[in-house]
Amino acid sequence: MDRMPAWADAVLVPLISLLLAALLSALVILGIGENPIEALKLMVEGALLRSAGWGYTLYYATNFIFTGLAVSVAFHAKLFNIGGEGQAMIGGLGVALVCLYLPWPHWSLALVAASVAAALFGAVWAFIPAYLQAKRGSHIVITTIMFNFIAAALLNYLLVNVMKPEGQQDPATAIFPAATHLPTFQDMFATEAMPLFRGSPGNVTFFLAIAACLVVWALIWRTRLGYEIRALGHSESAARYAGISPVRTIVIAMLISGALAGLMGVNTAMGEAERLVMNATEGAGFIGIAVALMGRNHPIGVFLAAILFGFLYQGGAELALWTNIPRELIVVIQALVILFTGALDNMVRMPLERVFAARRRAARKTPAE
Amino acid sequence: MTDTAPAIELKGISKSFGPVQANKDISIRVMPGTIHGIIGENGAGKSTLMSILYGFYSADAGEIWVKGEKTVIPDSQAAIRAGIGMVFQHFKLVQNFTVLENVILGAEDGGLLKPSLSKARGVLKQLAEEYELSVDPDTQVQHLSVGHQQRVEILKALYRQADILILDEPTGVLTPAEADHLFRILDNLRAEGKTIILITHKLREIMEITDTVSVMRRGEMTATVKTAETSPEELAELMVGRKVLLRVDKAPAKPKEALLEIENLRHLDGQGVEKLRNISLEVRAGEIVGLAGVAGNGQSELLNVLGGYADATGTVRVNGREIPLSGRGCDGMARRAAGIGHVPEDRQREGLIMPYSAWENTVFGYHHGPETGSGLLMDNAAIRKEAAAKMERFDVRPPDPSLAAKNFSGGNQQKIVLAREIERNPDVLLIGQPTRGVDIGAIEFIHEQIVRLRDMGKAILLVSVELDEIFALSDRIAVMFDGRIMGVRDAGETDQRELGLLMAGITEDPGGDAYEAVDAAMDQKDHREAARHG
Numbered sequence: 001m002d003r004m005p006a007w008a009d010a011v012l013v014p015l016i017s018l019l020l021a022a023l024l025s026a027l028v029i030l031g032i033g034e035n036p037i038e039a040l041k042l043m044v045e046g047a048l049l050r051s052a053g054w055g056y057t058l059y060y061a062t063n064f065i066f067t068g069l070a071v072s073v074a075f076h077a078k079l080f081n082i083g084g085e086g087q088a089m090i091g092g093l094g095v096a097l098v099c100l101y102l103p104w105p106h107w108s109l110a111l112v113a114a115s116v117a118a119a120l121f122g123a124v125w126a127f128i129p130a131y132l133q134a135k136r137g138s139h140i141v142i143t144t145i146m147f148n149f150i151a152a153a154l155l156n157y158l159l160v161n162v163m164k165p166e167g168q169q170d171p172a173t174a175i176f177p178a179a180t181h182l183p184t185f186q187d188m189f190a191t192e193a194m195p196l197f198r199g200s201p202g203n204v205t206f207f208l209a210i211a212a213c214l215v216v217w218a219l220i221w222r223t224r225l226g227y228e229i230r231a232l233g234h235s236e237s238a239a240r241y242a243g244i245s246p247v248r249t250i251v252i253a254m255l256i257s258g259a260l261a262g263l264m265g266v267n268t269a270m271g272e273a274e275r276l277v278m279n280a281t282e283g284a285g286f287i288g289i290a291v292a293l294m295g296r297n298h299p300i301g302v303f304l305a306a307i308l309f310g311f312l313y314q315g316g317a318e319l320a321l322w323t324n325i326p327r328e329l330i331v332v333i334q335a336l337v338i339l340f341t342g343a344l345d346n347m348v349r350m351p352l353e354r355v356f357a358a359r360r361r362a363a364r365k366t367p368a369e
Numbered sequence: 370m371t372d373t374a375p376a377i378e379l380k381g382i383s384k385s386f387g388p389v390q391a392n393k394d395i396s397i398r399v400m401p402g403t404i405h406g407i408i409g410e411n412g413a414g415k416s417t418l419m420s421i422l423y424g425f426y427s428a429d430a431g432e433i434w435v436k437g438e439k440t441v442i443p444d445s446q447a448a449i450r451a452g453i454g455m456v457f458q459h460f461k462l463v464q465n466f467t468v469l470e471n472v473i474l475g476a477e478d479g480g481l482l483k484p485s486l487s488k489a490r491g492v493l494k495q496l497a498e499e500y501e502l503s504v505d506p507d508t509q510v511q512h513l514s515v516g517h518q519q520r521v522e523i524l525k526a527l528y529r530q531a532d533i534l535i536l537d538e539p540t541g542v543l544t545p546a547e548a549d550h551l552f553r554i555l556d557n558l559r560a561e562g563k564t565i566i567l568i569t570h571k572l573r574e575i576m577e578i579t580d581t582v583s584v585m586r587r588g589e590m591t592a593t594v595k596t597a598e599t600s601p602e603e604l605a606e607l608m609v610g611r612k613v614l615l616r617v618d619k620a621p622a623k624p625k626e627a628l629l630e631i632e633n634l635r636h637l638d639g640q641g642v643e644k645l646r647n648i649s650l651e652v653r654a655g656e657i658v659g660l661a662g663v664a665g666n667g668q669s670e671l672l673n674v675l676g677g678y679a680d681a682t683g684t685v686r687v688n689g690r691e692i693p694l695s696g697r698g699c700d701g702m703a704r705r706a707a708g709i710g711h712v713p714e715d716r717q718r719e720g721l722i723m724p725y726s727a728w729e730n731t732v733f734g735y736h737h738g739p740e741t742g743s744g745l746l747m748d749n750a751a752i753r754k755e756a757a758a759k760m761e762r763f764d765v766r767p768p769d770p771s772l773a774a775k776n777f778s779g780g781n782q783q784k785i786v787l788a789r790e791i792e793r794n795p796d797v798l799l800i801g802q803p804t805r806g807v808d809i810g811a812i813e814f815i816h817e818q819i820v821r822l823r824d825m826g827k828a829i830l831l832v833s834v835e836l837d838e839i840f841a842l843s844d845r846i847a848v849m850f851d852g853r854i855m856g857v858r859d860a861g862e863t864d865q866r867e868l869g870l871l872m873a874g875i876t877e878d879p880g881g882d883a884y885e886a887v888d889a890a891m892d893q894k895d896h897r898e899a900a901r902h903g
Contacts, residue, residue: 223745227729227736234722240678241711241719242734243701357387 004356009349010301014294014341016348018308021340025333034325046318047311055185055200056317061310062202062267063088063281065209067288068306069216070122070261072297074140076220077253078233083129083144084261085285086151087122091262092269093155094121096163096276099176099269110180114270115208115263122262123255125151130254134247140254148285159278172277182271203271209306212260213299219256220299229253261285287334293342305341312337374437376401376533376564377422377453382431384417391417393588395431399533399581404555404565406575406596409585410608410808411779415568418585419535423455424448435533451533454526458538460518464511468504468521469493472528489528496527500557501550503888505895512899514891515663516547523554534558535566540574544663545836545869546887552578553884572601573837584608609809619820622844624653628828629675629709629797634683634694636670642901644670645681646852652797652828657819659843659860660832662872667852668832669714672801675830676711677704688796701734710790712783714801714832720786721774728756728770731789763788764814780811787815791822798822801832816842836865850874851894 026036047053067084074081081087094117104110129143159171168174182204185197220226232239232249239246268280287309294308295301316330340348377399384392391414399405409415420426422433424442433440435451442448448455462471469489477485490506497503504513504520513521519539526534536555540548555565555578567579575582576596583593584607592607606612629652636645645667652658662668673679680695687707693699704711713719721730732741732752740755742748756770763784765777774782783803790798803819804812819842823829833839839846840860847857848871855871870876870883874894879886 218746222747222749224736224741224747225745227747231722231725231733234724235718237715237718238720238722238733241676241701241713242736243677243703243705245700 004353008352008356010296010298013345013348013352014301014305016352017340017345018337020348021333021336024336024340028329028332028336029325032325032329034323039319039323039325042318042322043311043315046322047314051185051196052198052200053314053318055197055202056314057307057310058185058202058206059200059267059272059310060284060313061306062206062209062271063264063284064287064291064306064309065213065303066264066267067261067285068291068295068302069212069288069299070257071288071292072295072299072302073216073220073229073260074253074257075292075297076226076233077229077250079130079133079250079253079257080141081126081144081254081257081261082141082289083126083147083258083285084264084288085281085283086144086148087125087258087261088264088268088281088285089151089155090125090265091118091122092265092276092280093158094118094262095265095269096173096176099180100163100173104177104179107180107182111182111204111208111266111270114180114266118262118265119259120262122265123259125262126254126258127251130251130258133254134250152279155276156278159276163276170277172273173275175275176270180270181274184271201272203267205267205271208263208266210303212263213303216260217299225252261288290338290342293338293345308337309334373401375399375434376436377566378434379418379422380432380434382418382421382428382433384421384426384428390588392421392428395585395588395590397583397590397593399564399566401436401564402559402562403580404559404567404578406579406582407566407568407585408570408572408575408582408604408608410570411806412587412808413585413608414588415585416537419455419537419566419568422448423453423535449529449531452531453533453535454523454529454531455535456519456522456526456537456539458541460522462510462518462521465509467507467509468513468524469506471510471521472506472525476529492528493524496524499561500527500554502527502554505892508895508899513895514898515542515665516544516550516891517895519543519551520554532562533564533566535568537568538570539567540569540571541834542664544872544887545865546873546883547663547891548574550884550888571837572604575604576601586610605809611810617816617820617841619842620824622656622823624656624844625826627651627653628688629830630684630686631675632684634671634674634681634685636674636679636681638670644852645674648683648852648854650830650847650854650857652830654796654828655823655826656844657823657829657831657842658857659839659846660830660849661836661839661846661868662834662849664834666849666872668849669801670852671849672711672714672799672832675704675709675799676713677701677709702737705734705793705795708796710793710795710798712786712790712798712800712803714805716779716782716786721782723775724773726771726773727760727765727777727785728753730774730785731756731759731770733789735789735793759788759792760785762792763818778808779806780808780815783807783815784811787818791818795827797828797830799830799832802834803831804833804835804838836868839868840865848872 029036029039047057067088070084071081095114098114098117099110125147129140129147132138132143133140163173164171165174185200185202190196228244228249232244232246236246264284269276273280291302291305291309294305312334319325319330320327375398379395379397382392382395395418407415421428424444424447433442440451442451463474469486472493473485473489493506502520502524504517510518510521539551543551558565569575579596581593582596584591584604586608631648631650634645634648638644648671660668670679674681677700682694685692685694687709692707717723722733741752753770760768760770765781765784800819803815819829831842843860845857846860846863846868848855848868850872851874855874855876870878873887873890875886875890
């Protein structure tokens, strides 16, 4: 029988893990002679209390939603896609090609085309590792990691040697035409009286990410394909018995995963930088793994975890700006969160299970008097 | 017998795993020089009890007394020192070691192997003569037949001077003649004063060989009786807790046209070894053909090929139409569309997705059908509703479609698979090990369903390693050995002895005791196997 009520599994476990991570982070901050309460206040203020802070938090969260969903979809088929980083880079390349080399009358059309291109490019980048895994048994973890490096090298070459406008110093493409610039939250919600989201990069892509959550939810739990992906993830022998082709299902799951990671390129290239720059992904592909882990591979969980990590990113940047806490410490705090919510999951889960089992036993022994 | 101390005495042994109590206050006395049977259904706690005795688990409460002395057995080394030897259901042998090397493994004297090996060779020779336990000491274990591997396990225990031997389900993998031979070995051991604990779920074996039998049910010891003073019916009732019918009621078959025709079927495994050699077989509408044989003689491969997930050459026709045996159109879903239902041998690895809910499992393999929804989406509400009705009709307990498959008992898991496959009304039904790991209560029900399907005019191919089950259900019986069908007999015109010989690949009855002939046949198979691998 299931050991814990569903709400405890979905809410209580990550919450306690998070508290533990926060506690340990506080000790670390104390250790370098800063005040952890002040630091937390600063993070919350910088990331959540001002609308511009939200603009940043949601911008980062958009990236993490895409990469988190990418990891989740693959994980339902028991595939560990560590290549979100590379797939997102190549997705950005697709966006850049669409925006730079095709004329667009309006951003909405450009957004549709750029999204298709980003998804397609990301999927193509995931296809080769997927095919090698399905047909030849080359481990997907190894191949996707290698493809991250290949993607970085390819982008490096293209930006330095091909796509960089003449005379420009930094390795990046030209600015995309104005018609392809996506509306930011500021464009959408700020009024004369209420200058919301000023200067922050959050943009319309966030809603695309929410749509992606809905689509992934329907895909995994409502379609025949999702049923097959999960079945294969649980038991390959049973999938074979049922007539589900492991090769086909692995490839399709990875194509979807790669497409989702690729979509992140829309946010970074089109939504924020408005050109393609080197290292636009900033490790979001890897954060996606933590987001998926913490979100239990469920779109709602991924969404919430992505917001949390967006907060950590933005709050961390604020800390580095206003205190003597070095940027590296922010990485430490993020790592602690990942460690507790992902790797040390059982440390919290097992005692909790015991508590619930004991409570159930007690309830059984004292029936309603 | 009352004045001698028991060889083993367990007092008040309890053991739980989390919320599951596997053993509840179990006390048992095993007298020296006897064969003591422990019988019970799967999950009754037999194996747990023996694992405690052998030092794999430690009991939460209770005492172990060996030969009149209170003993603590923290690990298997201590059990061996106390003179206890164990023959596991799944052998613990190093496949690429010779028999001799396996025997001395862990019991070497000193750093050099040579003296141990020559000592063991002598001991083995002596044991072989004493107990009819002959195995070639220089053959690698991987080339031995299962029966011979089991002998190596017994030899290992005897070499370590065990005088109390525990055998866990020892006949599950043996032909009837091999089982008879094993029982003769056990008889010899008893005559020499050794004590034997035999764990089994087969009533026939208990009646045949034991002196005393203890019955376990749901972690408790429900009775200990003298075998001579009990009957199979009484034991079955003690095991299940209610009266059970031990045979299947069925009318004679009225077979019609052939629905499943198999001709010259060949299949190679991943290593290129031929696992099916020119199989031809026919199953007609309205009959059950039982496929008997010791596990590992090609029955599983035949089911996989017919089920669409292993390639083969040859011809298979279903309802007169040929079906592809490799490439496109050869998969489980295509087979189902062609009219083949398949209850696989291993429901946990193949038949069910264990974390899936019962309702999700009721469409597994049929999930592309129109009744599961239209277009890309599945109509979960409709599937759930249909699943609830199916579970009701097949008496699945608890009748909760949302419960995950892993939370049902073995028998109820099997009923979910049966409900799924039978309710699609297939022309041909393949059933592998329909009652493996299924409680006796559910066995009755499952057998009834299979016979009911036959009477509806379907063709049923039944694979089972339980010869009793084959006899109870089949109208015709085919026997497989080493990838071949050795013969097909009408169920009414054959007997255990004939089938037992066919299961060892012997088509001519040698007369008299068949042990030697079977043993020779198995030796031959060992050598063929060794030669095949160079």
